Amino acid sequence: MSIDTGTAAKVAKLARIRVEPDHLPELAQEFSNILDFIEQLNEVDIDGVEPMVSVTPMRLKRRVDGVTDGGMQDKVLANAPDAREGFFAVPKVVE
């Protein structure tokens, strides 16, 4: 399958990764090669096969719906690139 530069740009946008326009043809070509490789899967007869949900059949454990953690604002913010007054700070989102 051939990916055009428009599709490559759309995927980059969805992935929130800035790609400069002059790099898009190369990226589109790489995607095309990888997708060509993946398309071998079209040869497989998957009629009636269930998609795998969990590699190990297991029922997930449940626990009481209670607070088990918290009260560590300073630790949560310790690695933030920008934290102010106990919050993560980001550029203006609302005009």
Place this chain on the structure above:
Amino acid sequence: MTDLTRMKVAQARDALRAGEVTSVALTEACLTAIEGADALGAFVHKTPEIALEQARAADARIQEGDAPSMCGIPMGIKDLFCTKGVPSQAASGILKGFKPEYESTVTSQLFDAGAVMLGKLNMDEFAMGSSNETSVYGNAVNPWRRGNDDAALTPGGSSGGSASAVAADLCLAATGTDTGGSIRQPAAFTGITGIKPTYGRCSRWGIIAFASSLDQAGPMTKDVRDAAIVLGAMCGHDPRDSTSVDLPVPDFESMLTGDIRGKAIGIPREYRMDGMPAEIDALWDQGRDMLRDAGARIVDISLPHTKYALPTYYVIAPAEASSNLARYDGVRYGHRATLASGEGINDMYEKTRAEGFGPEVQRRVMVGTYVLSAGFYDAYYNRARKVRTLIKRDFEQAFATGVDAILTPATPSAAFGLGELQDADPVQMYLNDVFTVTVNLAGLPGISVPAGLDKQGLPLGLQLIGRPWEEGDLLNTAYALETAAGFVEKPTKWW
């Protein structure tokens, strides 16, 4: 003092308990070896203060007679593990400066057992790679060379730093992680042992996520006995990982009898690939003969969907990665791009991720985004999940016929030169995992054991694949193979 670094875990444990050596002496010897080995690029964050403090505490414990097997053993920790207060950045620029406020379950368990952390080990960025060339820290280098040729070779990946460090005797053992072969391929490239346990054996809590349904931690060691000891300390149930299994952890070491009489070893015909080097084929045949001579029964088996494992992996792993790596947005930790005036929050996300992620990570995140996007989800992602079911079923059917373990080559080649695949199509690099990736897709335990040298003097490994949760039996088969192969070669020191 350099002799101390050549010790194995079992040997060091016995010497520590007998009072013949101290953990401080062992640790100092390793720290000296690490200082002299920067050319290997293995240790990327050194933690000598933590190491010596842990070593002193371990010596005190041993004196009091309270010494689990790992007590006082100096180890290296892959950079993918969150270690409290110590940089943990998955070899990525996007986590530069990140110092976790918490400790991963696996490293907590190791430290509770008395293990000593010498530092953090190099790897491919976010564990995406097979040569350790995608690391923000630069390459890790294989201590092995081709004869007298001084060309630098890859130690494999993604756990390349772990492999290099263990093979070069910079530490007694190391942690690794394996999503498609990232423990077993580097172990094979460096002449050491590496086991990926059954999915769910080791807690994934605090291990930076790549593809959550495939990721498993495991030990990288100098032999099978050490793998049994370190694995025992790493695994166990953890309520903080919902996929962690609540099963007792057996004493793996005590299961190493070397007796494999009557065991059935499957040889999958689909693993005989076109263009595979004759030496790998010959080694595989030798491995089969060794296990037969040890009393095992050799059975030809078929795993018909093998050829679809890599394309399945390259849908599922990027899909999960695109979701897992969405958290790196420049808000809560790690790198944030500098914004020009007038740029908003979307510019921040896009610039941060373009600057912080390397090319391979960007490529996989975008491929994952594509296969999960509207209109392609069924054609790619759901189809891959169905083929994954078939790949797992192949193994189940083989085991149902009474096969105890499956023998395959570990890798399709010996270690290759750093930079050799630089200009190749990414798919060429992906082929490195052709023999290992099926095991992750099926959630099974797999171990790579060094079994011989090629004509250029580079180590080659064989892989054994076991039944789910039967790591003890698998380790015992690996122990029999190791004993028969008698691999004792070491790289000649050049660094």
